[in-house]
Amino acid sequence: MTNKTFQFEVCANSVESCLAAQKGGAHRVELCAGIPEGGTTPSYGEIVTARKVLTTTRLHVIIRPRGGDFLYSDLEMERMIADIDVARQIGADGVVFGCLTEEGDIDMRKNRLLMEHSEGLSTTFHRAFDRCRDPRQALEQIISLGFDRILTSGAQPTAEQGISLLKELHDQAADRIIILAGCGVNEGNIRKIHEQTGIREFHFSAREKVLSHMRFTNPSVYMGSPDAEEDVRMETTERRVRATIGSLLT
Template structure:
């Protein structure tokens, strides 16, 4: 049986790989080391041009860090949502909290209203909110289509107990989608124990640079990386294992 798999895609090419592997949807992001930030116009448009069957959801997150946003950041988010509507993507992904750790209901409503008729997912801002059950009801009332969550743990496997309760309390009113640390080695158990029907994963492999001339001692960023000559990209074979449960 084909599972509903959403791939966290870090590029247009990763969207191509996700589609080839049989995924139902991608969450297109830049800034993966920061937990995902809004991709560029060019990346979104190229992903649209290179795919035809897969739904593309775009993360709307102007920066890494917390989910308490300034007026300038909110304006940027609204403009990015408008761009996504113009480009005809399937949906957008965002989450906003108050300084007290609750869902920022007025701001979420503003963004959701701006996004209509696109599908809306609340991302893992949910995992750092104060009261997940209160937040669940608020997001249902706001009209979100799904919640991406690790069960407020470091990964979804550890979060199974809370995810199970959320699925039960949601009772079909919103989709609870486990994500973070969903592997082909644990997805069966997560599915069985939580009752979830959609899953979020990366299914990436390391891609080696084709550069022949290399200056290894000159990094391009401040973050520690294993090599400037390695990138990661969604792997269609890994996607297929999640979707169809094929033998490794």
């Protein structure tokens, strides 16, 4: 097996993570803010800078105005359309989004509207898919909308736990759409997921802890939750990207 057999996408939470993904051999990144919320739309500056530094790795941008559910109001849809337009203007290669109905089905009208604004860009239906009431029906609807791929953990907390459904979805897709396995994919399970499902595209973060360089902090003041490690941040590292890819190719 070679790198051309597979496609590797890194969930990047910063420009620094984008650079690490590129150096580690990733084919593309999904640029996100708000990782603790499952990923939200990054800032204009983040997208612009990522586009500048990514010379061999493709740039996909998540279009998600907030955390929580995937039931969007008309005002939220306006923002998502504007964000897609901005991503296109900056030169992003693709966008990542997904809208559901109150009943947990694919919202055909809203997704179709976003797809119209995404013409010419690669499109991924994100893990809103894993909240769907009927994933098999949802797969057919997403295919009919014209998406290029679906990011999914097989409706389980991790892709490894979702192997059974991932295989079913990959077989059902039958080359009509790409199934992109993601969530909890790492050096220790990527080969197992491929061998048991046949999936050839993988989404992973490959992050490690990076300690703050601050020499002084006020221990009485928190910028967020008191139990958060605010002197530590998580970033993708070249080492882990290479290790994850290598564990499948070797």
